[in-house]
Amino acid sequence: xxxxxxxxxxxxxxxxxxxxxxxxxxxxxxxxxxxxxxxxxxxxxxxxxxxxxxxxxxxxxxxxxxxxxxxxxxxxxxxxxxxxxxxxxxxxxxxxxxxxxxxxxxxxxxxxxxxxxxxxxxxxxxxxxxxxxxxxxxxxxxxxxxxxxxxxxxxxxxxxxxxxxxxxxxxxxxxxxxxxxxxxxxxxxxxxxxxxxxxxxxxxxxxxxxxxxxxxxxxxxxxxxxxxxxxxxxxxxxxxxxxxxxxxxxxxxxxxxxxxxxxxxxxxxxxxxxxxxxxxxxxx
Numbered sequence: 487x488x489x490x491x492x493x494x495x496x497x498x499x500x501x502x503x504x505x506x507x508x509x510x511x512x513x514x515x516x517x518x519x520x521x522x523x524x525x526x527x528x529x530x531x532x533x534x535x536x537x538x539x540x541x542x543x544x545x546x547x548x549x550x551x552x553x554x555x556x557x558x559x560x561x562x563x564x565x566x567x568x569x570x571x572x573x574x575x576x577x578x579x580x581x582x583x584x585x586x587x588x589x590x591x592x593x594x595x596x597x598x599x600x601x602x603x604x605x606x607x608x609x610x611x612x613x614x615x616x617x618x619x620x621x622x623x624x625x626x627x628x629x630x631x632x633x634x635x636x637x638x639x640x641x642x643x644x645x646x647x648x649x650x651x652x653x654x655x656x657x658x659x660x661x662x663x664x665x666x667x668x669x670x671x672x673x674x675x676x677x678x679x680x681x682x683x684x685x686x687x688x689x690x691x692x693x694x695x696x697x698x699x700x701x702x703x704x705x706x707x708x709x710x711x712x713x714x715x716x717x718x719x720x721x722x723x724x725x726x727x728x729x730x731x732x733x734x735x736x737x738x739x740x741x742x743x744x745x746x747x748x749x750x751x752x753x754x755x756x757x758x759x760x761x762x763x764x765x766x767x768x769x770x
Contacts, residue, residue, distance in 0.1 A: 515608040518615050526619050530647050533640040535623040536633040543616045550609040557602045564595040646682050649674070653686035658693050 516525070521542065529538045571588040574580055624633065649671050656664040663671070663686065671682050711719060 511604065513608075514604065515612050521612070521615060522619055526616075526623070529644070530651060531640065531644045532623045532625065533633065533637065534644045536620055539616050539619040539623065540633065543613060543620070546609055546613050546616065550606075550613065553602065553605055553609065557599070560595060560599050560602070564592060564599060567592040567595055642678070645674070646678050647685070649682040650685035650689065653682065654689040654693065657686055657690035 525542060526535045526539045529535045567588055571585065571592060574585050574588060620630070620633075624630070649667060652667045653663045653671065656662065656667055663683070671679050674682065
């Protein structure tokens, strides 16, 4: 990270050319956090996370190969223009305007060729990161072949967990399961319906308890705002620091909803040491 003297305003040293150069060379692509949290992480179960990472890898690998072909064609076009330019210049009746046209096209081809390097770096970085995600989410006792092939039991577990999560959001926000999610749950076998609904209710209840607990902890600060003067009031920042004291307990249930938000982590520190299940306690 770049550190600077607080007495020097680096913004004043920036020219328009510096800013434009930064824009042209801006690092592209999706971040590791974005992909691991919202792309791969959205798949809930480890099996599906690995499969999603593999799907993303497939798309980027195809894109990388296509980019190589386009780069080769661009280089080929530039070389043809160089040959054409040389021939035109050496002709007895050489046309200056034709030479100028070829030179302009050559400059454009050269510029297009220079853009490929940045695109290569983006593809290579994301491919490497998705490979890391595959390793991180794989079961150490299962080979990559296990994840390449569709596993019906894993798929069933994923859909039960996913429907439970979506229904839990409905219950937390509206007090009941929405018609769309309920319709999907009712299409499932009876045993899976029970598992999904029970998991949804349990998770929504704990999530609500966590929100209420955090609200209670904020009451003293709220009172200060209400009782204080308007001049001393400042708009709260959206990016508040998460307390380092929050240490969520590890969940050991075979089918669980991952708790990632500060609200979910907070409630785990205030409730008994219980498992959050998305299945009936009577089920294995």
